[in-house]
Amino acid sequence: xxxxxxxxxxxxxxxxxxxxxxxxxxxxxxxxxxxxxxxxxxxxxxxxxxxxxxxxxxxxxxxxxxxxxxxxxxxxxxxxxxxxxxxxxxxxxxxxxxxxxxxxxxxxxxxxxxxxxxxxxxxxxxxxxxxxxxxxxxxxxxxxxxxxxxxxxxxxxxxxxxxxxxxxxxxxxxxxxxxxxxxxxxxxxxxxxxxxxxxxxxxxxxxxxxxxxxxxxxxxxxxxxxxxxxxxxxxxxxxxxxxxxxxxxxxxxxxxxxxxxxxxxxxxxxxxxxxxxxxxxxxxxxxxxxxxxxxxxxxxxxxxxxxxxxxxxxxxxxxxxxxxxxxxxxxxxxxxxxxxxxxxxxxxxxxxxxxxxxxxxxxxxxxxxxxxxxxxxxxxxxxxxxxxxxxxxxxxxxxxxxxxxxxxxxxxxxxxxxxxxxxxxxxxxxxxxxxxxxxxxxxxxxxxxxxxxxxxxxxxxxxxxxxxxxxxxxxxxxxxxxxxxxxxxxxxxxxxxxxxxxxxxxxxxxxxxxxxxxxxxxxxxxxxxxxxxxxxxxxxxx
Amino acid sequence: xxxxxxxxxxxxxxxxxxxxxxxxxxxxxxxxxxxxxxxxxxxxxxxxxxxxxxxxxxxxxxxxxxxxxxxxxxxxxxxxxxxxxxxxxxxxxxxxxxxxxxxxxxxxxxxxxxxxxxxxxxxxxxxxxxxxxxxxxxxxxxxxxxxxxxxxxxxxxxxxxxxxxxxxxxxxxxxxxxxxxxxxxxxxxxxxxxxxxxxxxxxxxxxxxxxxxxxxxxxxxxxxxxxxxxxxxxxxxxxxxxxxxxxxxxxxxxxxxxxxxxxx
Numbered sequence: 061x062x063x064x065x066x067x068x069x070x071x072x073x074x075x076x077x078x079x080x081x082x083x084x085x086x087x088x089x090x091x092x093x094x095x096x097x098x099x100x101x102x103x104x105x106x107x108x109x110x111x112x113x114x115x116x117x118x119x120x121x122x123x124x125x126x127x128x129x130x131x132x133x134x135x136x137x138x139x140x141x142x143x144x145x146x147x148x149x150x151x152x153x154x155x156x157x158x159x160x161x162x163x164x165x166x167x168x169x170x171x172x173x174x175x176x177x178x179x180x181x182x183x184x185x186x187x188x189x190x191x192x193x194x195x196x197x198x199x200x201x202x203x204x205x206x207x208x209x210x211x212x213x214x215x216x217x218x219x220x221x222x223x224x225x226x227x228x229x230x231x232x233x234x235x236x237x238x239x240x241x242x243x244x245x246x247x248x249x250x251x252x253x254x255x256x257x258x259x260x261x262x263x264x265x266x267x268x269x270x271x272x273x274x275x276x277x278x279x280x281x282x283x284x285x286x287x288x289x290x291x292x293x294x295x296x297x298x299x300x301x302x303x304x305x306x307x308x309x310x311x312x313x314x315x316x317x318x319x320x321x322x323x324x325x326x327x328x329x330x331x332x333x334x335x336x337x338x339x340x341x342x343x344x345x346x347x348x349x350x351x352x353x354x355x356x357x358x359x360x361x362x363x364x365x366x367x368x369x370x371x372x373x374x375x376x377x378x379x380x381x382x383x384x385x386x387x388x389x390x391x392x393x394x395x396x397x398x399x400x401x402x403x404x405x406x407x408x409x410x411x412x413x414x415x416x417x418x419x420x421x422x423x424x425x426x427x428x429x430x431x432x433x434x435x436x437x438x439x440x441x442x443x444x445x446x447x448x449x450x451x452x453x454x455x456x457x458x459x460x461x462x463x464x465x466x467x468x469x470x471x472x473x474x475x476x477x478x479x480x481x482x483x484x485x486x487x488x489x490x491x492x493x494x495x496x497x498x499x500x501x502x503x504x505x506x507x508x509x510x511x512x513x514x515x516x517x518x519x520x521x522x523x524x525x526x527x528x529x530x531x532x533x534x535x536x537x538x539x540x541x542x543x544x545x546x547x548x549x550x551x552x553x554x555x556x557x558x559x560x561x562x563x564x565x566x567x568x569x570x571x572x573x574x575x576x577x578x579x580x581x582x583x584x585x586x587x588x589x590x591x592x593x594x595x596x597x598x599x600x601x602x
Numbered sequence: 603x604x605x606x607x608x609x610x611x612x613x614x615x616x617x618x619x620x621x622x623x624x625x626x627x628x629x630x631x632x633x634x635x636x637x638x639x640x641x642x643x644x645x646x647x648x649x650x651x652x653x654x655x656x657x658x659x660x661x662x663x664x665x666x667x668x669x670x671x672x673x674x675x676x677x678x679x680x681x682x683x684x685x686x687x688x689x690x691x692x693x694x695x696x697x698x699x700x701x702x703x704x705x706x707x708x709x710x711x712x713x714x715x716x717x718x719x720x721x722x723x724x725x726x727x728x729x730x731x732x733x734x735x736x737x738x739x740x741x742x743x744x745x746x747x748x749x750x751x752x753x754x755x756x757x758x759x760x761x762x763x764x765x766x767x768x769x770x771x772x773x774x775x776x777x778x779x780x781x782x783x784x785x786x787x788x789x790x791x792x793x794x795x796x797x798x799x800x801x802x803x804x805x806x807x808x809x810x811x812x813x814x815x816x817x818x819x820x821x822x823x824x825x826x827x828x829x830x831x832x833x834x835x836x837x838x839x840x841x842x843x844x845x846x847x848x849x850x851x852x853x854x855x856x857x858x859x860x861x862x863x864x865x866x
Binding site: 425 | 630639704705773866
């Protein structure tokens, strides 16, 4: 309804087009050298002004998170652009670009004279898709732009559903503005949110919420550690009635101490694994990412790599999606980050699999050893992983509780410990790496501990490798194989990528890798000396 | 024959630049011609352009340069210049000439009037059908400072190599990286700038361009069209922070050394 029409020609509730469309969004297009799209491109016949100074370095590092898990932020190191014409002043002053999408593409120069250098925009390589973190003014009439990855979108409150504090299931005034609780997977002894005495059909009874949505079970409710009996009818003293579809339960009497419960909540449409819980956190909650916003296959791989069931709970306290994800990642040593294509992805740095890249000496510009991060140096001789976390360690337990007293007072069961005999023998300083596992079963924790211990037992080394191959393709967590005539790498080793930095115009890719013992391809060849060789370089094999 | 420098772009002060029967693409408009970045180009989707320029007053012009274009060698270019807005009577008319330019010449087409002429109106007709679209970065024109005495022996011409070629010190493997372009560069010395030139044209260059303005270096105005395109350089004539001076090197003349690098 951009124009006025005859009376009654439009329904009275019609909105002008300007109300429905996003207004005032300008796409800034800039390039290291002037570029113009072709008439067949989208957008067609559009100029990219030459504003960039120097090269763009795209980088990502999971080195600090290695072994302990966590989120990895990708930073494009503050590339500078010309601002002598003040074109970016509003972006600097008002932050109008902050948080907006940014795409970096690379086009090969095949025809220097052509305005598109012989490469259409459609054929450009996507180097990175992310969001603008900030635009700052700089010296010499320049501006600095920092772009980060899509995991920046996790910096948002996990739970948008808040209690109104108006009574009933909205809680009393003390809960006003507090988030609804979140339970994922099976969680043990959590503290439910007390809503007050609420009428749900059996009279006004003490009512507790354990999840913002339906749960599949509330298998135990305790009052100062004393288990209450479940009932399907109106509860009386010593009983509770679960309201599974509402994620609540009611007690038959007022509580005389700490109330806690065991909840089976599942993870919505996802599996109750590390990968599934993270998907629920970022797709059902927090930033509510769509399937297109995440790398689904990476999460599916996570289910294979870390299959153990886990659980996570948060009461009526605020937390960001990023902090929630960090808690789950820390429990297994997994890593979540943004991918080059602008999707959120995850990976297990201890995963086994096929080599996704191979670099032999002829393709390596430089290779040098680097120090291991402090978290794994000296190498731990034991890996310990907690399981069955107790979300409410009790300090005031009724005397009548005779069973499970230790489990109810301890923060978690376990831990499961796996000892490396080799490291115990070789390394004087005995260290233990302990992960605050969220596994519900001991088997999940023990599998994880064994996997990480196997990595340490193989005496990992770390290297920085510079190459001009695999540009625009390598992601953190990728497995590969490297052979180099130095540092004992003649025979080739399997590696996992922990960090990468790519210079887009410089055509250089710098990988920080750690050796791993479980890369399966390229195929192994056993040489006459009994050693295993990767078939990477004919000279090496010969 | 003479070496020459174009430093006073009269088109920058033109009162009107428009299409005459053709139409530049809306997203890459005629105003891009005024952008000092040669790669910010104007586009004609049909591959044909007829550009009409009114300088606002009669001015002396000896050279017209199309900088950073996608013209193919066989493209037709015609430059008409005079005081007749209908171009029936022209002070100078190149007739239809082949552009004979290439990527090595950055697509530049340098049209030089062997003498010079005065006029107010220009019409530049270009037909470059083969490339589908016609893109031009800049159009500059103006009088030429034709040097009274030639540059000294020792003039250097070549390219500034921005390409990289890294080598692995252990294995010897090389990893060359091609730059977007290796701009043309030249270094020459003008050993005999007369006092009149030093106080007129050379002084005007410094006053007009400073270190930010660009000029066109024509090493020889009698070169063939293809050599003009290859050897003329559009770029800065002074470096920021350095002194750009004509030295009084002898009793009757000044001298000055120049280093110019093409602006790509």
